[in-house]
Amino acid sequence: MPELPEVEATRRHLDPLAVGKTITRVRVTHPRMLRRQDRPSDFVDRIVGRRIVGTGRHGKHLFVELEGEITWVMHLGMSGRVSVAASDGAVPPHTHVVVELDDGTAIRFTDPRTFGYVCALTPDERLDATFVRHGPDALTADVADLAGRLVGRTAAIKALLCDQTIVSGIGNIYADEALHRARLSPFRPGGSLDEVECGRLVAAIHDTLDAGLAAGGTTLDDLAYLLPDGRAGDFSERLAVYGREGEPCHTCGTPIRRAVLRGRSTHWCDGCQA
DNA sequence: AACGATCCCTGTTGGC
DNA sequence: TGCCAACAGGGATCGT
Numbered sequence: 001m002p003e004l005p006e007v008e009a010t011r012r013h014l015d016p017l018a019v020g021k022t023i024t025r026v027r028v029t030h031p032r033m034l035r036r037q038d039r040p041s042d043f044v045d046r047i048v049g050r051r052i053v054g055t056g057r058h059g060k061h062l063f064v065e066l067e068g069e070i071t072w073v074m075h076l077g078m079s080g081r082v083s084v085a086a087s088d089g090a091v092p093p094h095t096h097v098v099v100e101l102d103d104g105t106a107i108r109f110t111d112p113r114t115f116g117y118v119c120a121l122t123p124d125e126r127l128d129a130t131f132v133r134h135g136p137d138a139l140t141a142d143v144a145d146l147a148g149r150l151v152g153r154t155a156a157i158k159a160l161l162c163d164q165t166i167v168s169g170i171g172n173i174y175a176d177e178a179l180h181r182a183r184l185s186p187f188r189p190g191g192s193l194d195e196v197e198c199g200r201l202v203a204a205i206h207d208t209l210d211a212g213l214a215a216g217g218t219t220l221d222d223l224a225y226l227l228p229d230g231r232a233g234d235f236s237e238r239l240a241v242y243g244r245e246g247e248p249c250h251t252c253g254t255p256i257r258r259a260v261l262r263g264r265s266t267h268w269c270d271g272c273q274a
Numbered sequence: 275a276a277c278g279a280t281c282c283c284t285g286t287t288g289g290c
Numbered sequence: 291t292g293c294c295a296a297c298a299g300g301g302a303t304c305g306t
Contacts, residue, residue, distance in 0.1 A: 001298085001299065001300085002300095003300095032282090032283090060300080075300085075301090076300095077283095077299085077300060077301085078283095078298075078299050078300060079283090079284085079285085079299095094284090112283085112284060112285065113282090113283050113284055113285080113298090113299085114282085114283060114284085115282075115283070115299075115300060115301080116300090152276095153276080153277095154276080154277080155276075155277060155278085159277085159278085162300085164300085164301080171299080171300070172298095172299065172300085262277090262278065262279085263278085263279070263280080263299080264298090264299065264300095265297095265298080265299090
């Protein structure tokens, strides 16, 4: 499942292969990929012929900056993958967007479950889009950012961590992992965390995301995230709680528990987390 | 406004 | 062995 570390790994892979190249041809073969764009033709018309001048990321959103102040936005959803290969090579199944470049390569967006999307936005649209109302990027958010957004909130801290308007970039896996590292129960009301606990949580978020990034992301099975070059990230071997229901906690030996919270599986250790 | 439920989608898994 | 329901989840949307 692509969360912030997987998206950032994708950006770092894509950047040197894309920046400086010019888009020569664009094919979109699945209309659902463009559901964020008012008119589907806007995407193709807006990016074709433009030179790529940079890449960026905020939370789980990947940005490809084009000359003329157009931003090509990609969201990987839960099964999206970006790869770069020779444009005349074999195309993987479930490839819905192909962007050919002037050096004979193509950027391919592959997404079996089609929860991801692409769009091309003008500066005004980018200011207006939902994702800019997101909270600060989880890699750089500080204690004040988090504490200020939790004041008065009664929902479970796990649910709030996954809310992109609080902090941007955390999904189900890293939320569970960060809460275990911070020794906080996922069911604690967000507003009940004191300053010390908020500090512990922010540090745990940074540490967990950094570890995921250093490992090249999380891969749970062959449907899940792969690095753009096809290699699997190995963070899944270091998960403390996610997917470990019934197995002993690496810290205290207590069996890891699992429950469904807001329709998402939640894993925690009763011995470590309060 | 805040919160939680529901839905979208398809490869994989587990039960019978 | 084979079939099929259940499961996985990011985020939009809707009801409370």
